[in-house]
Amino acid sequence: MSILDDVCLNIVDCEHKTAPIQDIGIPSIRTTDIKNGVVDFEGANKVSEITYKKWTRRLEPQEFDLILAREAPVGEVGIIPKNQKACLGQRTVLLRPNPQKVYPYYLLFLLLSREVKHEMMIRASGSTVEHLNMSDIRGLKLPDIPPLEEQRAIASVLSCLDEKIDNLRKQNKTLEAIAQTLFKHWFIDFEFPNDDGKPYKSSGGEMVASELGEIPKDWTVGKIEDTGKVICGKTPSKSNNSFFCGEIPFIKIPDMHGNIFILDTTDKLSALGSKSQINKLLPPYSLNISCIATVGLVTAFE
Numbered sequence: 001m002s003i004l005d006d007v008c009l010n011i012v013d014c015e016h017k018t019a020p021i022q023d024i025g026i027p028s029i030r031t032t033d034i035k036n037g038v039v040d041f042e043g044a045n046k047v048s049e050i051t052y053k054k055w056t057r058r059l060e061p062q063e064f065d066l067i068l069a070r071e072a073p074v075g076e077v078g079i080i081p082k083n084q085k086a087c088l089g090q091r092t093v094l095l096r097p098n099p100q101k102v103y104p105y106y107l108l109f110l111l112l113s114r115e116v117k118h119e120m121m122i123r124a125s126g127s128t129v130e131h132l133n134m135s136d137i138r139g140l141k142l143p144d145i146p147p148l149e150e151q152r153a154i155a156s157v158l159s160c161l162d163e164k165i166d167n168l169r170k171q172n173k174t175l176e177a178i179a180q181t182l183f184k185h186w187f188i189d190f191e192f193p194n195d196d197g198k199p200y201k202s203s204g205g206e207m208v209a210s211e212l213g214e215i216p217k218d219w220t221v222g223k224i225e226d227t228g229k230v231i232c233g234k235t236p237s238k239s240n241n242s243f244f245c246g247e248i249p250f251i252k253i254p255d256m257h258g259n260i261f262i263l264d265t266t267d268k269l270s271a272l273g274s275k276s277q278i279n280k281l282l283p284p285y286s287l288n289i290s291c292i293a294t295v296g297l298v299t300a301f302e
Contacts, residue, residue: 001143001144002144003139004140008095011096011134015054015055019047022047022048025046025049025051026046026086027086028044028055029078035078035258037078039067041086044089063080064097065104066111067086070124071091071124072131072254074121074131077112079105093137106145109158110145115245168263190207229283233251246269246271248271250268251288286301
């Protein structure tokens with residue numbers, strides 16, 4: 001058993017202020033830019049070269065460094081690839097693996113493992129807003145680390161699997177774009193197929209007034225609760241280690257960001273953890289709506 005500080009040359013906190021941004025420049029990585037081991041450099045905020053130098057004066061990020069989110073959400077981690085400049089946004093931490101002790105991609109997958117993420121969540125759960133202190137990060141317990149050659153072999157296999165998962169994510173984004181287009185076409189423009197196969201509104205379908213504006217004649221305005229059962233979620237106690245060690249997907253708001261169809265979740269519940277969620281298990285084809293933090297996210301989980 002070792003701790004994170006033992007296998008890193010440097011563990012450096014971010015600047016605790018927001019960097020001035022511009023339209024083009026060097027990516028400034030926020031916690032929301034890191035998900036499932038991938039850093040979204042393209043969608044990140046951009047900063048100038050001058051700002052970059054100020055924000056990296058303690059340690060300039062380099063290839064194969066890791067960026068860890070210490071808050072909102074806790075525990076997301078990604079790696080900096082070759083030929084990619086980046087600086088830290090708020091609530092992130094830079095990890096520089098010691099190449100004599102740990103292979104960077106092995107450490108990435110280790111930090112993404114369910115056991116280590118659960119350890120981070122336990123350490124982060126003692127405050128109103130979940131966050132990791134620097135002492136929590138440096139003292140993070142890690143499973144026994146094998147020799148470097150074995151680490152590389154394991155990371156190589158996991159990287160191949162990760163590439164396949166990334167391809168599935170890209171397909172998911174394509175499906176989401178199609179769904180968004182179809183939704184707008186049918187439910188905003190009201191151009192869904194009529195009985196004769198022609199677009200409803202443009203082919204003269206009758207519209208009537210409603211409190212929300214014009215809607216098709218046979219439609220009605222109602223409330224979400226009129227359409228089915230509304231279930232309010234809750235989080236099981238994170239102090240109980242047996243709750244978060246299973247295979248049952250546990251949907252949180254960070255899992256909903258950027259997704260319409262949720263393929264996977266960061267946390268998984270055990271059968272015991274799911275029993276603590278009495279009447280909270282989602283029926284098939286349910287919709288999820290966020291009502292706190294980022295309000296109004298809508299996703300589906302089959």
